[in-house]
Every structure is written in structure tokens, then in C-alpha cells.
Amino acid sequence: MSSHPPLPPEFLASLTALLGDRLSTSAAVREHHGRDESIFQAMPPDAVAFVRNTAEVVATVKMCQQYRVPIVPYGAGSSLEGHTLAARGGLTLNLQQMDQVLTIHDQDQTATVQPGVTRKALNAALRDTGLFFPVDPGADASFGGMCATRASGTNAVRYGTMRENVLNLTVVTADGEVITTGRRAKKSAAGYDLTRLFVGSEGTLGVVVEATVRTYPLPESILAAVCAFPDINTAVQAVVQSIQLGVPLARCEFVDSVAIRAINAYSKTGLPEQPHLFFEFHGSASGVREQVELVQEICNEGGGAQFQWARTPEERTKLWEARHNTYFAALQLRPGCRSVVTDVCVPISQLAECVNDTARDLQQSGMLAPIVGHVGDGNFHVQMLVDAASHAEVEAAEQLNARLVARALAMDGTCTGEHGVGLHKQGFLIDELGSASVNVMRQIKHAMDPHNIMNPGKIFAF
Amino acid sequence: MSSHPPLPPEFLASLTALLGDRLSTSAAVREHHGRDESIFQAMPPDAVAFVRNTAEVVATVKMCQQYRVPIVPYGAGSSLEGHTLAARGGLTLNLQQMDQVLTIHDQDQTATVQPGVTRKALNAALRDTGLFFPVDPGADASFGGMCATRASGTNAVRYGTMRENVLNLTVVTADGEVITTGRRAKKSAAGYDLTRLFVGSEGTLGVVVEATVRTYPLPESILAAVCAFPDINTAVQAVVQSIQLGVPLARCEFVDSVAIRAINAYSKTGLPEQPHLFFEFHGSASGVREQVELVQEICNEGGGAQFQWARTPEERTKLWEARHNTYFAALQLRPGCRSVVTDVCVPISQLAECVNDTARDLQQSGMLAPIVGHVGDGNFHVQMLVDAASHAEVEAAEQLNARLVARALAMDGTCTGEHGVGLHKQGFLIDELGSASVNVMRQIKHAMDPHNIMNPGKIFAF
Numbered sequence: 001m002s003s004h005p006p007l008p009p010e011f012l013a014s015l016t017a018l019l020g021d022r023l024s025t026s027a028a029v030r031e032h033h034g035r036d037e038s039i040f041q042a043m044p045p046d047a048v049a050f051v052r053n054t055a056e057v058v059a060t061v062k063m064c065q066q067y068r069v070p071i072v073p074y075g076a077g078s079s080l081e082g083h084t085l086a087a088r089g090g091l092t093l094n095l096q097q098m099d100q101v102l103t104i105h106d107q108d109q110t111a112t113v114q115p116g117v118t119r120k121a122l123n124a125a126l127r128d129t130g131l132f133f134p135v136d137p138g139a140d141a142s143f144g145g146m147c148a149t150r151a152s153g154t155n156a157v158r159y160g161t162m163r164e165n166v167l168n169l170t171v172v173t174a175d176g177e178v179i180t181t182g183r184r185a186k187k188s189a190a191g192y193d194l195t196r197l198f199v200g201s202e203g204t205l206g207v208v209v210e211a212t213v214r215t216y217p218l219p220e221s222i223l224a225a226v227c228a229f230p231d232i233n234t235a236v237q238a239v240v241q242s243i244q245l246g247v248p249l250a251r252c253e254f255v256d257s258v259a260i261r262a263i264n265a266y267s268k269t270g271l272p273e274q275p276h277l278f279f280e281f282h283g284s285a286s287g288v289r290e291q292v293e294l295v296q297e298i299c300n301e302g303g304g305a306q307f308q309w310a311r312t313p314e315e316r317t318k319l320w321e322a323r324h325n326t327y328f329a330a331l332q333l334r335p336g337c338r339s340v341v342t343d344v345c346v347p348i349s350q351l352a353e354c355v356n357d358t359a360r361d362l363q364q365s366g367m368l369a370p371i372v373g374h375v376g377d378g379n380f381h382v383q384m385l386v387d388a389a390s391h392a393e394v395e396a397a398e399q400l401n402a403r404l405v406a407r408a409l410a411m412d413g414t415c416t417g418e419h420g421v422g423l424h425k426q427g428f429l430i431d432e433l434g435s436a437s438v439n440v441m442r443q444i445k446h447a448m449d450p451h452n453i454m455n456p457g458k459i460f461a462f
Numbered sequence: 463m464s465s466h467p468p469l470p471p472e473f474l475a476s477l478t479a480l481l482g483d484r485l486s487t488s489a490a491v492r493e494h495h496g497r498d499e500s501i502f503q504a505m506p507p508d509a510v511a512f513v514r515n516t517a518e519v520v521a522t523v524k525m526c527q528q529y530r531v532p533i534v535p536y537g538a539g540s541s542l543e544g545h546t547l548a549a550r551g552g553l554t555l556n557l558q559q560m561d562q563v564l565t566i567h568d569q570d571q572t573a574t575v576q577p578g579v580t581r582k583a584l585n586a587a588l589r590d591t592g593l594f595f596p597v598d599p600g601a602d603a604s605f606g607g608m609c610a611t612r613a614s615g616t617n618a619v620r621y622g623t624m625r626e627n628v629l630n631l632t633v634v635t636a637d638g639e640v641i642t643t644g645r646r647a648k649k650s651a652a653g654y655d656l657t658r659l660f661v662g663s664e665g666t667l668g669v670v671v672e673a674t675v676r677t678y679p680l681p682e683s684i685l686a687a688v689c690a691f692p693d694i695n696t697a698v699q700a701v702v703q704s705i706q707l708g709v710p711l712a713r714c715e716f717v718d719s720v721a722i723r724a725i726n727a728y729s730k731t732g733l734p735e736q737p738h739l740f741f742e743f744h745g746s747a748s749g750v751r752e753q754v755e756l757v758q759e760i761c762n763e764g765g766g767a768q769f770q771w772a773r774t775p776e777e778r779t780k781l782w783e784a785r786h787n788t789y790f791a792a793l794q795l796r797p798g799c800r801s802v803v804t805d806v807c808v809p810i811s812q813l814a815e816c817v818n819d820t821a822r823d824l825q826q827s828g829m830l831a832p833i834v835g836h837v838g839d840g841n842f843h844v845q846m847l848v849d850a851a852s853h854a855e856v857e858a859a860e861q862l863n864a865r866l867v868a869r870a871l872a873m874d875g876t877c878t879g880e881h882g883v884g885l886h887k888q889g890f891l892i893d894e895l896g897s898a899s900v901n902v903m904r905q906i907k908h909a910m911d912p913h914n915i916m917n918p919g920k921i922f923a924f
Contacts (some may be wrong), residue, residue, distance in 0.1 A: 119465065
């Protein structure tokens with residue numbers, strides 16, 4: 001049972017007057033919105049509001065402010081650190097019906113979307129323009145959520161993360177003001193960078209109601225390939241060399257042998273059960289040829305096998321779907337399990353040592369835990385498959401994660417490359433940046449949301 | 463005369479005890495630090511502190527906090543919007559002696575510098591690594607200043623601005639705490655993006671004492687060229703087409719015929735007095751060839767002349783020095799004049815119209831005012847040469863600028879692409895983002911610097 005006070009009846013009455021049956025207090029709806037992809041026990045909100053436009057968001061936020069009701073923005077529910085859980089009860093603001101692609105400026109290579117638009121939906125809308133949106137965290141996440149967690153994924157090595165790809169936001173602040181953080185100019189020096197402040201703020205500073213993002217011309221030539229390696233170290237070293245030589249890899253994913261086993265079973269592929277790199281190359285026809293020749297040479301010298309090519313769009317789709325489904329594939333390795341997923345990111349010179357030491361640690365622990373990663377950025381994930389009901393297993397996973405984070409921090413890395421802090425990494429955040437730095441974040445939070453109604457309990461306990 | 467209260471004698475005594483003769487109250491030193499490259503009358507500080515290390519910055523800031531003395535961080539003095547002027551008196555913190563390149567991690571392509579290091583000094587330090595730092599605002603600005611103004615310049619079209627190229631900062635906050643904003647990992651989702659908050663904060667939130675920046679492998683092949691056009695429109699259209707086709711131009715500068723005249727006189731070049739584009743191409747040998755062929759074809763179809771090549775490093779240096787010296791060259795067109803420099807940036811689809819309308823407006827005004835710009839980003843500058851003593855001329859320049867800003871804002875552009883707000887664009891900032899958005903900036907400023915000692919009067923009056 002929740003230890004939070006129940007929602008005031010006047011609040012519920014006002015919200016019902018606004019939203020009608022788009023305000024739900026049903027147990028099933030609340031339960032569904034109390035989860036994400038993390039291992040945390042559900043923390044259901046007291047009610048869920050399905051809003052359709054910015055005016056409704058404003059009115060809802062103002063009511064929450066008036067009655068001091070916590071408000072949790074909710075997009076696709078694909079977060080991994082408990083971001084959408086209602087840690088202090090209150091109202092979940094479901095933004096899925098705000099799903100319009102508002103404008104596409106193809107000549108400027110920008111698009112403006114509502115927060116409920118997913119990355120696949122935007123790419124479908126862009127289909128006839130010759131443009132695409134590159135940020136791809138695997139899940140078909142919403143733009144509101146991707147902004148909130150500063151998402152990245154497989155393409156970030158070439159095209160950057162949400163940090164680099166959001167041009168401006170329209171945000172409803174905690175007191176219900178609608179603000180815009182910038183214009184569509186490619187760069188600006190006009191005041192504090194509120195865009196980047198909201199990107200990664202995990203819903204704790206306001207509700208994103210519009211995002212203008214960069215899009216890119218579809219490359220003239222795209223080639224994808226997989227390459228098997230005898231061991232983890234040789235695979236990672238091939239990546240490090242390619243990055244240090246400045247090869248503009250579009251995707252560069254590490255997949256260990258456990259993950260390959262999961263992929264083979266789930267996606268009906270027949271890859272050898274060895275560590276692999278999955279590559280994608282973008283450019284002109286000759287540019288891609290140059291990249292491929294160089295990387296293939298690096299891989300072969302390092303002991304990698306011949307590249308297996310995915311030449312057609314269909315083959316590429318199959319390859320990347322298999323990679324994206326690794327998370328779910330891995331869960332099938334142990335039916336009924338849940339995942340504790342790590343997310344460190346280290347400077348590229350430290351990557352091989354970090355992955356090697358982590359693999360050794362996992363082996364000693366006996367934990368079933370595939371390793372995959374966006375290794376071109378120095379970012380990798382260990383997906384530890386645990387019985388959520390077993391305190392001992394969850395504790396062992398947390399200890400492995402704590403050791404991994406300590407290892408990454410000692411290498412000048414971060415505890416989270418792309419998943420965010422959420423409920424889970426608040427102590428690591430302080431380890432990483434120091435309490436003085438986190439106190440500055442708290443000062444900002446307190447100034448912008450003095451009554452702590454915006455997704456309270458995330459990033460810091462406050 | 464200053465209308466500010468004099469510095470408290472106890473404050474001066476304490477600071478003298480700390481810094482000895484590195485605290486100066488001489489009129490000449492104060493006067494020198496009361497200027498930048500803008501047209502503003504000098505606003506000298508009451509004293510200037512020449513600090514040598516972070517501990518001295520901390521002690522100085524704490525004294526300023528104790529006595530509520532305004533503090534103005536000062537690097538190379540090359541700002542253009544009055545950033546370093548002591549608008550409320552107080553202490554200027556000269557950081558030029560903090561000029562050490564602290565670490566170069568060549569394998570990770572990062573470098574950590576003190577705030578007094580200039581971009582040329584870092585590039586000299588990088589010489590043997592095969593790496594370079596791309597952000598190039600023309601002036602040999604300091605890293606502290608480039609961070610503070612979110613600087614960019616000629617290379618930003620390919621390599622991004624300071625926003626994209628600062629990995630983390632060490633900052634002394636208004637209460638004298640030393641905080642770090644991030645690690646050396648290429649990406650992170652660990653809490654609010656304090657790095658990007660300080661980048662562009664114009665010294666109003668803290669003093670940058672260390673910056674870790676990204677560096678890049680020197681390209682295998684570099685080619686530079688200039689191309690003359692019959693008129694402004696055809697030159698700008700060639701840029702727009704090249705950008706929309708996704709050509710990864712490393713530099714793409716527009717220089718109008720007035721600026722060419724100034725360059726020819728100042729740098730002893732013999733360019734035809736027509737609008738020009740100055741290009742630089744980076745890549746592999748074949749990649750550069752591809753880019754050049756495509757851009758040359760676009761330029762020729764648009765009426766541009768044959769490319770004039772700068773093939774050797776010496777020729778390239780001469781070309782870009784000529785471009786960088788345009789500011790000083792233009793001042794020579796009218797001895798004794800000062801510049802009012804505009805800085806709008808618009809979406810690329812609007813660029814031709816914006817430049818054309820501006821050129822027409824200038825022509826009608828009779829103002830002597832070369833136009834140059836980082837047009838690949840949609841950013842250009844009008845350098846209006848005025849007699850600073852003539853109220854009518856300054857007023858006419860301000861009116862032209864106001865019309866230009868209104869034009870850019872109507873095109874979804876920004877009033878400042880790279881020079882910042884400073885003393886000069888505070889009204890434009892509100893026009894651009896709205897008062898609700900600027901109020902959020904004020905909330906942050908007030909939370910982080912409640913007594914408004916950090917560079918007060920910049921960005922907003924507060």
C-alpha cells in the first residue's frame with residue numbers, strides 16, 4: 001500500500017471536469033503505469049491523465065501545483081531506471097495521444113514533434129523526404145522520453161545523442177508556464193542553454209510538449225556487416241583502433257557470446273557463439289568502400305573472421321532487429337527472470353580493460369549476464385538476469401554493478417552513458433560528480449520546482 | 463565616474479595579502495580591463511586580480527562573496543558584446559596566467575586546459591599528436607572566454623561549437639565551491655547537463671578554472687579554395703545547396719565585396735571585388751576530391767568563377783589569416799571608427815532571403831558595413847563602421863541591427879549565433895525566447911548566485 005496521502009477529492013473533481021473519461025483511477029491502468037523495463041516493484045500512481053494537447057498539460061500541471069500533487073510524465077514506458085514509476089504517488093501524465101509530427105522542414109533538416117511521437121513514427125513520416133532521424137535507443141521510445149533521459153543508442157557514435165540532436169523544446173514548467181528554449185537556427189549563443197538543461201532532466205523540471213530535432217540526409221551508400229572474434233579483447237581492441245583512426249562508423253556494436261546465443265535462439269540467426277562486432281557504414285559509395293577496407297583490415301589483423309555482409313535493406317533490418325531484440329532475447333535465456341542492466345561509459349582508451357575486467361568479474365560470480373554495447377562511444381551494458389524474488393540474486397547483481405561503476409569512475413568514466421539516474425543511481429551520481437556538483441543540480445531543481453511536484457524522487461531524493 | 467560604492471578597505475587588504483602586487487588598482491590596468499572589442503564606453507573595474515591557480519580563484523571569489531563585490535572573469539578580452547566590462551564596478555579576475563595545458567589524452571582525443579590557454583596555444587601543444595582543436599572564432603580567444611560565450615566560428619559547420627566540444631568543466635561557483643560537471647566519457651546521462659549550462663553563461667554563474675575539450679585527428683587531406691560570384695544571392699544559394707546535399711564542408715565563409723576590398727588592402731591579396739565564398743574541405747584524399755567536384759559544380763552552375771586553390775599549408779594559412787583579419791581590415795576602411803557587429807543565425811532555407819534583404823537595407827542606409835559570415839551554419843555578421851562619437855551614426859547602426867534581428871526572429875532564427883548577449887542584446891533575448899523563458903534563466907541565476915556577484919548586468923539586468 002502507498003504511504004502517500006490520497007489525492008484530494010477537489011483535485012480529482014477538477015481534473016475529471018477537464019478530461020472526462022481520460023482520467024483513470026482503475027487499478028489496471030494505474031498498475032500498468034507504475035512500471036517500466038526496470039526490475040523495480042511497481043509503484044502505481046493514484047490516477048492517470050491521458051492528455052491530448054498543450055492546453056490540457058498546462059491545466060493539469062496547474063492543478064497539480066495547486067494541490068501539491070506529484071506529476072510523472074509518461075511516454076512509451078521503456079525507461080530502465082524507474083523513471084516512470086510514481087515513487088511518491090500522485091498523477092501520471094500519459095502523453096501518448098500527443099503523437100503528431102507537427103512540421104518537417106526538409107530543406108533545413110529539422111522536424112518538430114509532439115512528445116508522444118516515437119522515433120519509428122517520425123522516421124515513417126520522413127520517408128518521402130530523403131531524411132532520417134538517427135537516435136535509436138533500441139526500444140521504439142517516445143520523443144518526450146528520449147529527451148528526458150538524454151537517450152542515445154547504436155547510431156550515436158556517428159550522429160550524437162539527444163544532447164546533440166535536439167534544437168529546441170517547448171516545455172510546460174512546474175508552475176504551468178509554456179516556455180520555448182530556442183529557435184530553429186543551427187546554433188545560438190542567446191542566454192543559458194535551457195534546451196540542454198531539460199534534455200536529461202528526467203521529467204524533474206517540466207513536461208516536454210514539443211521537440212524540434214535535427215534530421216540527416218539518408219546516406220548514398222549503407223553497408224552493414226558482422227564480424228566474429230576469438231575473444232572479447234580482440235573485438236574491443238578492433239573498435240578502439242578504428243575510432244582512434246577516425247573512421248566515421250555509423251554503428252559499432254559489441255555483442256558477447258552469451259548475447260549471440262540469445263539472439264540465435266530468439267531471432268533464428270545462425271551466428272557462431274563467439275564475441276561479435278556489428279558494424280554499419282554510411283557515406284558515398286567510395287567513402288563506404290574506404291571505411292570498410294580499413295576496418296576489415298583492422299579486424300582481420302586482430303584475429304577477427306571475414307565480414308558477413310548485410311547488403312540489402314531487408315538483411316540490414318533483420319540484423320538490427322536482432323541486435324535491438326537482444327534485451328528481450330536475453331530474458332528468454334532464463335524464463336521468468338528480470339534484468340538488472342548496467343550502463344557505464346568510459347574513455348575509449350580504457351574500454352578494453354573495462355570490458356575485460358568486467359567479463360572476468362561476471363565469470364567469477366557465475367551470473368548469467370550477456371554483455372552488449374555501443375562500444376564506439378565507450379558505452380556497454382551488462383544485462384544481469386536475476387530472479388527478482390531472490391534477495392540474494394538481486395543483491396549479487398547490485399554488487400557487481402557497484403564494482404563496475406567504481407571501475408568506470410576510476411577510469412574517468414560515467415555510471416550512466418544513456419539510461420539516466422532515475423531511482424537507481426542516485427548514490428553513483430554523487431560518487432561521480434561529488435556532492436557540491438549535485439547540490440548545484442538541487443539548487444536548480446528547487447528554484448524551478450520549489451514544491452517538488454515534477455517527478456519527485458528521481459535523480460535525487462530532494 | 464562610477465556610481466558604484468568603492469571597494470571596502472578590508473576587502474582590498476585581504477586580497478592584497480593573498481595576491482601581493484598581483485592585485486592592481488592602477489588606472490591604466492583598470493582602464494585596459496574595462497574594454498573589449500565592442501563599441502561600448504569603457505567600464506573599468508575598481509581593481510584587477512591576476513590569479514595563478516584555482517586556490518586563488520576560490521579565495522578571491524569567497525572574499526567577493528563576503529563583501530558582495532562584483533567579479534568579472536577576464537580572458538583574452540576579445541568579446542564583442544561588452545562581456546568583460548565591469549558594468550557594476552568591482553573586481554576583474556584576470557585568468558591569463560592560468561595558461562597551462564594540463565593533460566592531453568591523445569588516444570581519447572581529449573585535452574584539459576586552464577582557462578587562460580588560447581586556442582592557438584592548445585593547437586601548438588597538440589602539434590606532435592596528429593590532433594587539433596577545431597573551434598576557431600577568429601580571435602585567439604581563451605578557453606575560459608570561449609566556454610563563457612559558447613563560441614564557434616569558421617569550423618563549426620563541420621565540428622560544432624563549444625557546446626559540442628566541451629566534455630566537462632571545473633568551475634568555481636559564486637560561493638567558492640569547486641565543482642566538476644562531468645567525466646571524460648564521450649557521453650553521459652548522469653544528472654542535469656551542468657556542462658552545457660555553464661557553456662554560454664557569460665561568467666554569470668561561476669568561473670571556469672579547467673575545461674576538457676574534444677580534439678580531432680588532422681584530416682588526411684585538406685584543400686582550401688576561394689570562389690568569386692557575380693552577386694550575393696548566387697553565392698549564398700551555392701552554400702544552401704551544398705549544405706542541403708549533405709556535403710561535410712569543414713569551412714564555408716561568405717565575404718562580400720566591401721569586405722574583399724578591406725582584405726585586399728590589409729592582407730595584400732588581389733581578389734576581385736566581388737562576393738566570395740572561402741571553402742575548406744577535410745577528409746580522405748578521395749573524399750575531398752568528391753566534395754570538391756560536387757561543390758565546384760554547384761558553384762559554377764550558380765554563376766561562380768573557377769575555384770582559386772590554396773594547396774599548401776602556407777597558402778591556406780595566408781587565406782585564413784586574411785579571413786580572420788577581416789575585422790581589423792574593415793576598421794581600416796574608415797580610420798578611427800569602431801564596429802557595431804551583428805550576429806544573427808537563421809535556418810539555412812532562410813539564409814539567402816535574410817542576407818539579400820539585409821544587403822538592401824544597408825544599401826539604402828548608406829552605411830559602410832561589410833558582410834561576412836559562417837554561412838554554412840546560417841550565421842553572418844554585418845560589421846557597421848561608425849564614428850563612436852556620433853550619436854546619429856550609432857543610433858542608425860542600432861536601428862539597422864534591430865531590423866536585422868526582427869527579420870531573423872521572424873525566420874525562426876536567433877539574435878546571436880556566437881557572440882552572446884552581454885550588455886547589448888538583453889531586449890533581443892526576450893524578443894527571441896519570451897519573458898517566461900528568460901525568467902527561468904533568472905531563477906537559475908538567482909539560485910546559483912543569490913547576491914548577484916558573478917558578472918552582474920550581463921545577459922539580463924537582474
